[in-house]
Structure formats: C-alpha cells, structure tokens
Amino acid sequence: MDFLSPEEWTAVALSLRVAIWATLVALPLAIWVAFLLARRDFWGKQLLNGIVHLPLILPPVVTGYLLLLTFGRRAPVGAWLADTLGLVFAFRWTGAALAAGIMGFPLMVRAIRLALETVDPKLEQAAATLGAPRIWVFLTVTLPLILPGIIAGAILGFAKAMGEFGATITFVSNIPGQTQTLPSAIYAFLQVPGGEASALRLVAVSVVIAMAALIGSETLARRATKRVMGA
Amino acid sequence: MDFLSPEEWTAVALSLRVAIWATLVALPLAIWVAFLLARRDFWGKQLLNGIVHLPLILPPVVTGYLLLLTFGRRAPVGAWLADTLGLVFAFRWTGAALAAGIMGFPLMVRAIRLALETVDPKLEQAAATLGAPRIWVFLTVTLPLILPGIIAGAILGFAKAMGEFGATITFVSNIPGQTQTLPSAIYAFLQVPGGEASALRLVAVSVVIAMAALIGSETLARRATKRVMGA
Amino acid sequence: GQVTVFAAASMKTALEDVAADWQRQSGHKATLSFAGSSALARQIEAGAPADLYLSANSGWMDRLEEQGLLRSGSRSDLLGNQLVLVGPAGTAPQPLDSTLIDALEGGHLAMALVEAVPAGIYGKAALEYLGLWTDIAPHVAQADNVRAALALVAIGEAPLGIVYATDAQAEPRVDVVAEFPAPSHPPITYPVAILTDSKADTVQAFLDYLKGPVAKKIFLRHGFTEPPQHK
Amino acid sequence: MNLSVSIQHRFAGFTLDASFETPNGVTALFGSSGSGKTTLVNAIAGLLRPDQARVQIGDRLLCDSDQGLCLPPHKRRIGYVFQEGRLFPHLTVRQNLRYGSWVSGRQRDQAGETRVVDMLGIGDLLDRRPGALSGGEKQRVAIGRALLSQPLLLLMDEPLAALDEARKAEILPYLERLRDETDIPILYVSHSVAEVARLATTVVLLGKGKMLKCGPTAQVMSDPALAPAIGLREAGSVLTATVTAHHADGLTELAAAGGQVFLPRIGVPAGGTVRLRIHANDVMLSLGRPGRISALNVLPGKVTSIRSGGGPGAMVQLKAGHDQILARVTKRSATLLGLEPGSEVFAIIKSVSVAQADIGARNQSMAKSDTTT
Amino acid sequence: MNLSVSIQHRFAGFTLDASFETPNGVTALFGSSGSGKTTLVNAIAGLLRPDQARVQIGDRLLCDSDQGLCLPPHKRRIGYVFQEGRLFPHLTVRQNLRYGSWVSGRQRDQAGETRVVDMLGIGDLLDRRPGALSGGEKQRVAIGRALLSQPLLLLMDEPLAALDEARKAEILPYLERLRDETDIPILYVSHSVAEVARLATTVVLLGKGKMLKCGPTAQVMSDPALAPAIGLREAGSVLTATVTAHHADGLTELAAAGGQVFLPRIGVPAGGTVRLRIHANDVMLSLGRPGRISALNVLPGKVTSIRSGGGPGAMVQLKAGHDQILARVTKRSATLLGLEPGSEVFAIIKSVSVAQADIGARNQSMAKSDTTT
Numbered sequence A, B: 001m002d003f004l005s006p007e008e009w010t011a012v013a014l015s016l017r018v019a020i021w022a023t024l025v026a027l028p029l030a031i032w033v034a035f036l037l038a039r040r041d042f043w044g045k046q047l048l049n050g051i052v053h054l055p056l057i058l059p060p061v062v063t064g065y066l067l068l069l070t071f072g073r074r075a076p077v078g079a080w081l082a083d084t085l086g087l088v089f090a091f092r093w094t095g096a097a098l099a100a101g102i103m104g105f106p107l108m109v110r111a112i113r114l115a116l117e118t119v120d121p122k123l124e125q126a127a128a129t130l131g132a133p134r135i136w137v138f139l140t141v142t143l144p145l146i147l148p149g150i151i152a153g154a155i156l157g158f159a160k161a162m163g164e165f166g167a168t169i170t171f172v173s174n175i176p177g178q179t180q181t182l183p184s185a186i187y188a189f190l191q192v193p194g195g196e197a198s199a200l201r202l203v204a205v206s207v208v209i210a211m212a213a214l215i216g217s218e219t220l221a222r223r224a225t226k227r228v229m230g231a
Numbered sequence C: 001g002q003v004t005v006f007a008a009a010s011m012k013t014a015l016e017d018v019a020a021d022w023q024r025q026s027g028h029k030a031t032l033s034f035a036g037s038s039a040l041a042r043q044i045e046a047g048a049p050a051d052l053y054l055s056a057n058s059g060w061m062d063r064l065e066e067q068g069l070l071r072s073g074s075r076s077d078l079l080g081n082q083l084v085l086v087g088p089a090g091t092a093p094q095p096l097d098s099t100l101i102d103a104l105e106g107g108h109l110a111m112a113l114v115e116a117v118p119a120g121i122y123g124k125a126a127l128e129y130l131g132l133w134t135d136i137a138p139h140v141a142q143a144d145n146v147r148a149a150l151a152l153v154a155i156g157e158a159p160l161g162i163v164y165a166t167d168a169q170a171e172p173r174v175d176v177v178a179e180f181p182a183p184s185h186p187p188i189t190y191p192v193a194i195l196t197d198s199k200a201d202t203v204q205a206f207l208d209y210l211k212g213p214v215a216k217k218i219f220l221r222h223g224f225t226e227p228p229q230h231k
Numbered sequence D, E: 001m002n003l004s005v006s007i008q009h010r011f012a013g014f015t016l017d018a019s020f021e022t023p024n025g026v027t028a029l030f031g032s033s034g035s036g037k038t039t040l041v042n043a044i045a046g047l048l049r050p051d052q053a054r055v056q057i058g059d060r061l062l063c064d065s066d067q068g069l070c071l072p073p074h075k076r077r078i079g080y081v082f083q084e085g086r087l088f089p090h091l092t093v094r095q096n097l098r099y100g101s102w103v104s105g106r107q108r109d110q111a112g113e114t115r116v117v118d119m120l121g122i123g124d125l126l127d128r129r130p131g132a133l134s135g136g137e138k139q140r141v142a143i144g145r146a147l148l149s150q151p152l153l154l155l156m157d158e159p160l161a162a163l164d165e166a167r168k169a170e171i172l173p174y175l176e177r178l179r180d181e182t183d184i185p186i187l188y189v190s191h192s193v194a195e196v197a198r199l200a201t202t203v204v205l206l207g208k209g210k211m212l213k214c215g216p217t218a219q220v221m222s223d224p225a226l227a228p229a230i231g232l233r234e235a236g237s238v239l240t241a242t243v244t245a246h247h248a249d250g251l252t253e254l255a256a257a258g259g260q261v262f263l264p265r266i267g268v269p270a271g272g273t274v275r276l277r278i279h280a281n282d283v284m285l286s287l288g289r290p291g292r293i294s295a296l297n298v299l300p301g302k303v304t305s306i307r308s309g310g311g312p313g314a315m316v317q318l319k320a321g322h323d324q325i326l327a328r329v330t331k332r333s334a335t336l337l338g339l340e341p342g343s344e345v346f347a348i349i350k351s352v353s354v355a356q357a358d359i360g361a362r363n364q365s366m367a368k369s370d371t372t373t
C-alpha cells in the first residue's frame, strides 16, 4: 500500500498488538478489582480505589516516569521480573502494552464496577440455593449479566490504548519497529513544520481502527443486553 | 504556605477551577448524549458514538491541535463564539476547561450510558401510567436511578480534568496564572534536570485533591445505591 | 507593561533566572510559558497572545517568518549550544568511533526523536557524519524531548545518551563522556523574535536585555554558548 | 362510561385478537396462564403498541390505528396495578403514593390519601423504601399508588393474588365502593372466581389469545358450557334479588325470583337490589320440601337440563322463577332421585354458603347498564 | 426426615421469633401479609443470616449459632421457589431448568426433566428467555427449576398464587406425589386454606413474627379458636377415612369414624387411608334423617359445643364417631332446631362438596409420623 510507508505499517501493526494485549491482559484483572471494589469490604479499599484511579489523575508523563522507576531494567521490580520470569518491559513492545494497560485500567474498572453494582443480588442468591458455589455463581450468573459492562470497559481500554502516548514514550521511548506506536509516530510528525499532513494520515488510520472496534463492540453489547432484557 | 510557591498555588487553584467547570458543564451534555446513545435510534448514531470516543482514541496532542484549529482566535468557530457570545477559549482558563471537558467526555458518557442501560424500562412505564410526561419520567425516575452512574461519570471526568496535560498545553499553552494547570507545571519541572523533586510536590497535591474527590464521590454513590437497593 | 514569552521547554531554568533578574532590574514582569517549540509555534499561528518567541528550533521560526508573524527585523540568533555524549556519573570517556556500539553493552542509546526534535536531528546528523548511524540506529531509544533522553541516562536505564551540553551540566547524575565536533552537525541555534501582534511596550526592552551582557552571563553559566556565527 | 376495546397483536408464537365492549363497572378478564391477559391490559395502557388497536373509554378515544391516533401512556389517565408491583425503589412508600399527583401537578387529595392508606393497612410503611417490604406489602402500596393517581380507568392485573384472605376481605369492599360510587371503569384480571363473581359486572373470558365469551357476570358464570373453562369447582349461578327486610338476629331477607332467601346481614337498605352467587356445589336437591334442617333457603324449581360428562358428577340446571340455578350432584343421586328435565325439585341452599365474599351490591344505574348489554 | 427450626431475627420495626419442629411431609407456613413468612424461609435457605438460628433437617445440621455453624446457601441443598420468580434472564428456560444439575456437576435426570416439563406445561417455552414470559409461565419455570435441583428440602413461597385454577389443579397432585413418594420435606407458604388443607401434614401459623400455633393440619384447621386467624369462610374439619370400595358409577365409598361417606373416585386403592376436608360451611344439620335428597353423605352425631359471636352465625362442633366435625349454621337455624350440647343431629354433607382439591392421600409412613407428633 502506498498510503502508508512500510515503517508506518509497522507502527500500525504494533499499535494493534499493544492495544489488544493491553486490553486482554488488563481485563481479567480489572474484573477482579472491580469485583473487590463493588462487593467486598476490606481494609485499604479506598487506597486500592485511589491507586486504580491514579493513572487518570496523574499527567501521563508522570505515570510513564513512575513506570520507568518501577519496571525499568535497573529498577527493583523490573530486574526481578526479568530474572525470574524473563519478562522484560523496558524498551520493548511489552512495555508499551503495560503502559497502555495501566492507563486504560481505571476506565475498565469503572465500567465493570458500575455494571456489577446493578446486578440484582437476588439472582445470585437464587443460584446459590440451586447449589452453585460462589465462583460458579460468579461465572454463570454475575459475569453474563455484566457482559455489557465488560464490553464497555474493554472498548474504553482498547481506545485508550490506541491513543496513549505520554506514558508510553516516557516509559519505552520510541524505537521504530519495537516501541513506535501510532501516537508516537503522529507526535513525531507534529514536531516538524509541515508534518501535519503526514500526521493526519496516521490519525485517520487510528480512527478507522478504533471505530471498527467501537462498532463491533456496540453490536456485541447490544446482543448481550438483548439477551438479558428478554425476547 | 511554604510548601508551594505562590505561582504553584495559582496553578493548584486554576486546576481546581478548570476541573470543576469542565465537569459541571460537560455533565448535563454527557447525560443527554448518553441518553441519545442508550435509548434512541437515529441516523448517524454510530457517528455520534464515534465522535464522542475520539478524544480517547486520538493522542491528546492531536486533540489539542484540533481544538486549536477549531476554537483558536483565528479559527471560524472560535471567532464566531467570541463575536456573538463573547466566549473566548483560546489561551484562557476557559480553554483549559474546554480541553479537559472534552478529554473527559467519553468517560462520562460511557459511565452514564451504562447506568441508563440497566434501568428497568418497566419502572418508567409505571411512571407514565401515573401521568408523568416523558421529561418528568426522566427527571423523577430515570435520573435518580442512574445517580450512581452519574457520580461515577463525574468523578472520572474530574480526575481526568485534574490530570489532563497533552491537549491542554497544545491548545492553550502553559501561561502561568492563566493557563498553567498542575499537569503543565509538573511537565515544566520534569523538563528541568533535577526538577523531579519539585514535580513530585505538585504530583502529591494533585493526588490529594483527586483522592478527596474520589472518597467524597464514593460516599455519595454508596448513599445513592443504598437508596435504590432498599433498606 | 507585562511581556509574555513563549519559550522552548528546555530553556526553563536559564530563562527563569534571566526573567527574575530583569524584574529586579526593571520592575517589569515577564510571563514565561514553556512548551515544545512546535506547540508554541502552532499556538502563535493560531493567534496566541505572546510577545516574544524563543525557539530551540530554527525550522519553526522560519515557518512563522514566512507567514509574516514576526516583527520584521526583530529576529536574531540568541544562543548556541553544544552536543555531547553522556553516561551515568562515573562512566569513562568514550571515543566517538565504532567502539560506541560495544559500549552500549546491549543497552540503548538515548536520544530525542531523531526525525522531529532538534536535539535528535542534530545527533543523528552527527552520527551519520561519523559513519556510526547505520550500525547504531537499531539501538537508539528516542524520547519525546531531549530532557527525557537525559533522564533515561540519569536513572541508568540507558548507558549512553546524546544531549545538549546545557542538559549535561544541569544533571549531576550524568557525566559527559564525549563532545561532538561542531562540524559534525548543523549549527545549533536558539532564535528569538518579537511577534507582529505584540502590544507590550516593554517587549523590545526585554529583548534587548536578553541580548545584553547580564543575561548572556546567566545563559553562559547554564552552559549555553554564543550563537554560531555562520548562518 | 363504557369501555370499548379491539386489539390485534402478534408475538412470535402467540397472537392476541380480542374485541369487546363492556358497560360501566368492573370487567373481569379471566383466562388461563399465558392466555394474553397482561398483553391485552398493556395494550390498553399504551405500554405495548399493538399491530392494530382501537380503545375508547366513554367518548374519549385513546387509540385508533385506523386514524393513526395513539395517545402516549401518560395522557391516557389509566391507573395500572401491575402484576409485579413496579414500585419506585428510590422513593419512600409515601412518595410512591403521591407520585401521580406530583408529576401531573394535580392538587393532592389528603383525605383520599388517608382513606386509602388506612384501607390498605400501610400506615406504618409510609417512610420506608419498597426494597425491604414483604410481597403483600408491595402489592398493597402499588394498589394505593394507582388509586391515588385519579385515573379514568383502572387496570388491575391480579392485584390481590399475593394477599391473604383477611387482607383481601378488607380490600374487596373498597373496590366495590369504587365501582359503585364512582364512574371509573375497572378492568380486573384475576384467577379467583370468587373475586370475579363478587366484583365484576361483566366477564371477558380469554383463551389462547382469543375472546371466548363476553357478557354479564351472571350469564357467563351460569353457562354450563363454560364450566370447564372456569373450573368445575367454581361453576355456579348468579341471582338478582331485592332486599325485603333486615331481621334482629342478623339476617337479611331477600326476594329472589324463585322465592325467599336469607343471608347474614348485608349493607344494602331494604328495596335495594343485590346479586347472589351460588356455587353449583353448594346446592342440594330434594324431591319433597325438606323438614327440620338447618338450611333456611329452599327454592322450588323445575329441572331444565342435566349434563353429565365422564366423571361421577352431573350439572343440573333449574329454573326457579325466571332465575337459572346450577346444581352439581352425583350421577348416583340424580338416578336415585329420578331426575329428568321437567322434574319438580327443591333447591336447598345453606344461607351462610352464599357467603359474604360472594355478595355483590349493585346500585341502580349499574343494574340498568347491566341489563342493556 | 423431620425439620427443626428455631430462628430469632430483628429488623427495624419487626422481630421474628419462631421455633417449631415438624415431621416429614408438607409443612404449611400460614400467616397474614407481613407476618414474617418470607423472612423465616430466607433464614432457612441461608440467604438471611439471622441473629440467632438453629436449623436441622433430619440429622443434617444446617446452621447453629451456638456452635458458630452456618452452611452457605449452596451447601444446604434446599430448593427454593421464590415469591417473585428470580429466573436467570440470560439463560433460556431449558438452561434455567438445568442450572441446578449443571453447577453442581450432578448427572442430569432426563426422565425427571421430561416429567416436570410436562407436568408444568412449559414444553413450548423451553427455548425462550424468561423476559417475555407471562407471570404464571415464569412461576411455573421457577417451580420446575427448584424441583430439578434435587433438593433435600423444598421451600415454596406462594408458588401457586399467580396460577389459574386449572393449572393449580394440575400442579397440586404433583406436589402431593412429591410429598408421598419422596422423603423431601416441603415448607409451603400459602394464603390458600384449600391448598394448605390438601397438602400440609403440619401447619405453622405465624402472626406478627411470632409462632401462634404449630400442629397437625387436622387439629389446627378444626380448632374453632383459630377460625378467625384462618378466615371464617375457610374453617372446617379434617377427617380420616379408609377406602372400602370403588363403585362403577365413579364414586368411591369410604368408612369414616362416623359412618359411610361417598366421594368422586379417588386414586387410593381399597384399604388405603385418606384425609377428607369438610368446610364448616358445607355441613347442614338435620334433626331427623333426611329423606329424598341429593346428598349422599349423612353422618349421625352429637353436638359437643356451640360457639356464636356477634354475627348471625354459629359454629357447631359435633362428635361423629371419634371424629370432630365443624358446622357453621345461622343462629336462627340453631334456635329453630333447638340445638344445644348433647343434641342428636344428622350432618348432611354433599358428597361433591368434599371436593377433589380438598382430598389429601396419605401413605402409611405419613399417617404414622402424623400421629406421633
């Protein structure tokens, strides 16, 4: 395709990979945290709630900087992960996914939590009387009922991951082919006088991808809602 | 107070003003858009949905740039607003509020929409049979029932507004006392070697404010939920 | 009588010292707005209420000049700078030859965006001039600005980085391990100009002060050099 | 104000097609589970937009597909007691009750509110929210809410099913008063024949979405052909009688077409007309006038028909005066007594078996509208 | 397996304090709206954690506050039919029915499923989702779901209230079979005396959170002192009788303590024991043996007591053999017949008035457990 240079295609593919991984990995964790916040009472709940919201409150650059201080090669957590699990984030696409996942996390948690809070506990009670242990109640009743919320959370996370720039570039820099996501490429174009047109091309690609995901998710969510609401 | 310089206090005050205005002004609009998306079918619905999500998908710098192209003093919309309504966004705190509001808009809409989708239409039907016109049904039944969602949306919007940097600095610059919000000030410090300590002070202030808002909102939301769920 | 100065973010510390001194001398206040040179230039295009533009990048200044946004005759090169190779404090001096890649020890060379941000553009030019670019390019981590690249070295995430001498001097956690010869890259200049729309009566006085000996002394103290003569 | 309804609507696998016109008073909508009662009532309320509909109360046209007219629910002024409560969870019981007058900006009728609250026994619940109410408490609040919205038509979908006998017995008279003292027509869905017989002026019998029968209660209830649809145990007849005297021992004497009848005292003055429901099961037949027995009501009559199915029972229809009386006896008895059409028999009805809950008082205007349909 | 329950719990403004022990079979929980029935049942199911509780089924201890033991709901193996359905909206009817065996990993009983589906008449609904079911359809699915979860105790909170007579009549025999053929105790909340009389081995009468009475159905139902609590219209007596013969004309002949009784054929073989419920309202008294009347059942007896209140009626208790029979007559009749304790009378009961729905078949083991309590 002539529309984008090979390097730009690489950035598109990378952004997709980053956004998909960020969403998929963060989602189960977001469901769990949302569940804790919506249904459990424990010491430090408000603290957890605050930490979850931090990426929203902090300027992205700060988040990226904190990530660097935590998950960098020299940082304690980063070094430990690299040594024991062989999981390296610094200057890798995995780091971009981590940053994107963290930035989208509060959005996912909120959406899922909101859905959880409207599930009628009476249905869960009914499931329990039918012999379902807690985890089964969750999997067979709660989870399907909050599906619209999970889809909403996932699409918010995905969109955010597609657009995330500040934390990503601060944490993993911009290495073409490895960590250069679409937003980094767009940013670079915008730094150069006359780069607007090129930037716009990439913006268009980004928007098309996100819209496709959005419409897909709407369809899924509508189906899920319809199932729950009847007919 | 010695902890912050007068200029920094100004930035704190400005950030608060920006975040509060952004949230309050965007909220009714977000409720309206969420209502359209959740309850109405119309031509261009997916388009509206996409536009609402744009600020999430685009790198903030791009959003800021588009704002500049739209609401700048030389831009058609900006000039028109200034001439007819006397409303100037460019390089004013109002512009920072506009940017923050737009960046937080998709988060608000999603939260409210999610809440709307779980309201049982049977209750709204019941209200109608009791003689309530549509708008009254909305105000007296729907709105109170989605209060937890509105609160969630508002706090997401507020937190985002407190942390918004990319779009703001691109749109209204970083003029101390006029458009320098906390994130801009933090960014400026991070540009200075050894500025981390100063940046951290401001980060702390930002986090404290956002946490206070968060805990306040949780309390409100819990009360609202409890009212709805019974007891 | 207040002057609003739009200045490249990398000049923050130095310019703040100068402005403070000017206020002490003249009693007039200079309001300093720091952001990326590109963002500032676009804002000026959009009618920003700035009196003086101090860029780290002559490209953006050229563009404003073409558009007639600069008061004619007011443009000049205010300062120069030097490009250096830095490593974490204690790193041994490093010759600028093919051993450079080994010195990375598998790590990354931190630079600003090599296509977009001046420090990155200069650095890439220098490496090309030295015949090292092709080999080293895959190992370059590009940060969104030169200070972020500096930070990567300062916290030890990158074993080496290319930054301005001014940055290296301000950051105690790094040592200069090599200086790039002046001919290896285009001259580094910081152009300054008064904007056509400026109404502040003190703007010329401030510009004169910037060019004057007192300010120059402060700038030199921060590591800036006299502007390169050939233009 | 009479109610005229004609509705056609298709769901996947279910078609509703019912037209009927009923006079003022209470119309009972009767039919088995899934026969389309709720669907019909929803269409009248405007909550379901049927494929084809025409609904008119008196001369107020609510909806007419042919004219493209369809009032939205809030303009119909229909009070609806839903099968499942639908109380507003965020409002207190008091606020739920006042909702109707609040949103329509009508003057609140404090006296009416107090009366309804007392009648429903929900005075203690006023400041609570619906979430923690018991099933019956919820339904009582829902009834109150609909009554207080000053409707022009009341739709009640099994309103009393969740209530105990004592509470039912308390609420039924209020519904009767509503029927008798106001002009508000009531469409009443119920599975209880006793309730229907007591309240309803007209009965609409639905079966699988079709209207099987629509007519005055007396006629539908004593139609032996409909006995299976209504339930054999519940079949019976409805007589009209005039109060002649109230006696000191607590009995009221009435004149029915077939003779004198005694009832525990009823609140209708002498000269008033009442309806008596007599379960076919509660009627015994005797060939001679019985002697010293506790039953006070013995009406002479003539057998008009005997229908017997596969079971051990037989349904005997008598004519007593110009009234129809149904009696359900065993085939064995019918044989032992030699019953056949034309046999002269005595119907023995224990006075107390024509129980309080089966007595429906009717005012004159209703009696009129009843006979004209 | 008997059920032993002792529960204390306080809500703001309401205190539940009830202890009872019931033998196997069906225990009816009877009481007015808001008396605490649902609260009690929730506590037994483990959905509400009461302040103080001890619940035991047979020798399975479900919960004992003193020992700090409290099994979670899913370990209690209690099938619960809720007052409001609570079907899973995201599952089809079929999936709802199979939910219990699915989550507990039990072998699905296909034959049982078919039987339950047929019995409840929900075969056509299996692939639908609950959202669009009618009120009665929902409740039938809920009953099926609970039955198919293979529970050790069934809790039913007004399960039949939303159903029509025909459907009730279809489902009741199945509950009877459940009672008679399995060892599953059933706790049954209902406002219908007919249902209670037919099904219940034991009746627990609740009033304002307190247990008013707990005892065998016959005893509670024929206690004149409890008549007001149960509802005057519903008072009656319960007799035990033995089947002696099935006649060709569809009647079954039984021997009660007081004499011979005829009923429409019942499905109990000769020699079996059954319970007959007789409404006090359905009994007529005669001083002489009546002549040619349609009633086949005439039992001689002796008046033991006459209670009359402020109304026009009187409750006459007779001894017929060793059985108690309640008859409700007017004071006027009592006076006319000169009734007083010791009077010899004949109780006339229309055979068909001891109706199908009031017949409860009992197997031997139950008769035993009944007499030992």
Ligand SMILES: Nc1ncnc2c1ncn2[C@@H]1O[C@H](COP(=O)(O)OP(=O)(O)OP(=O)(O)O)[C@@H](O)[C@H]1O
Binding pocket: B231, D132, D133, D134, D135, D136, D137, D162, E011, E012, E014, E031, E032, E033, E034, E035, E036, E037, E038, E039, E040, E083
């Ligand atoms: N969570 C609660 N908080 C406070 N009061 C409650 C709560 N739940 C129930 N109650 C009250 O306890 C009483 C008993 O309620 P319960 O639901 O057990 O009644 P019930 O006997 O089942 O009535 P019904 O026949 O109407 O269903 C009622 O007065 C009810 O309002």
Ligand SMILES: Nc1ncnc2c1ncn2[C@@H]1O[C@H](COP(=O)(O)OP(=O)(O)OP(=O)(O)O)[C@@H](O)[C@H]1O
Binding pocket: A231, D011, D012, D014, D031, D032, D033, D034, D035, D036, D037, D038, D039, D040, D083, E132, E133, E134, E135, E136, E137, E162
């Ligand atoms: N939205 C719908 N889509 C498809 N079928 C429906 C829908 N709503 C109702 N039905 C079907 O229409 C039929 C009539 O339902 P309706 O609720 O009117 O019955 P009903 O007479 O009120 O019964 P019940 O006495 O059990 O409440 C039922 O078979 C039901 O399953």
Ligand code: MOO
Binding pocket: C008, C009, C010, C011, C035, C036, C037, C038, C055, C056, C057, C117, C118, C119, C145, C146
């Ligand atoms: O304008 Mo910059 O931030 O020094 O490249």
Ligand SMILES: [Mg+2]
Binding pocket: D037, D038, D039, D083, D157, E134, E135, E136
């Ligand atoms: Mg219905």
Ligand SMILES: [Mg+2]
Binding pocket: D134, D135, D136, E037, E038, E039, E083, E157
């Ligand atoms: Mg209850």
